Amino acid sequence: MTDDTPTPTDGSRLDDAEQRTAVRERYARIATESSSCCDDTGTAQSRKLGYSDDDRDAVGAGADLGLGCGNPTAIASLDEGDTVLDLGSGAGFDCFLAAREVGPTGRVIGVDMTPEMVEKARDNRETNDVANVEFRLGEIEHLPVADESVDVILSNCVINLSADKSQVFREAFRALRPGGRLAISDVVLTTELPTDLRADPSSVAACIGGASSIPALESMLSDAGFTDVAIEPKGDSEEFIRDWSDDRDLSDYVIAATIEGEKPKTRS
Known part of the structure; x- marks a missing residue:
């Protein structure tokens, strides 16, 4: 089942x-x-997600809210001078890590739909004294960036939150320059979700109820125009996903994964 199908009207x-x-x-x-x-608990959680102590030490307090499911900058292979776009940038942690990689000639743009998060990220930018990062208010289905203006798109456990993931990938494709790429950490379904999880606002907002299967994501990415799509589950993610709920083991339904894809260098 893909996520751009009509929304059921039966409350499911x-x-x-x-x-x-x-x-x-x-x-x-x-x-x-x-x-x-x-x-100490947050430090241990960040290590489980794939961040090093150096990553945490490099960014001032307040940016790492522990909300991700991986470390997208670790798979992004960023280069000096790259322009990077972070979808759902939150308080800015991944943006600040990316800024270290792209250097003063590079640029990082964070987009988030929550005004309070954008304000917090902008405050953190001042705290970290980072000149090559900016944060914009906007929805990831309608990105406030120009066509073919970025080299790499990051996202950390955010695309699952979108009600129209196909549109997110179309927008990502539009924003990337030819040869640009995706480096995403997100959760994917391993089995069909119970109705009570898929229909629960708290579950959807907590990165469970809106998750998609790997085949569905592969289809969306391909339809958007991406090539060399690779979605790799992270088996060790069960350890921290189990901590997401006291009521049930959510690792029975979802697992973290890395999602990569490229925009072709030339049009076919």
């Missing part, structure tokens, strides 16, 4: 507006209530 899934509202409200609350995950 949130409609698009309900999904956007649930996501926006959750991350607005996190932005205003959370400072960072920089205690």
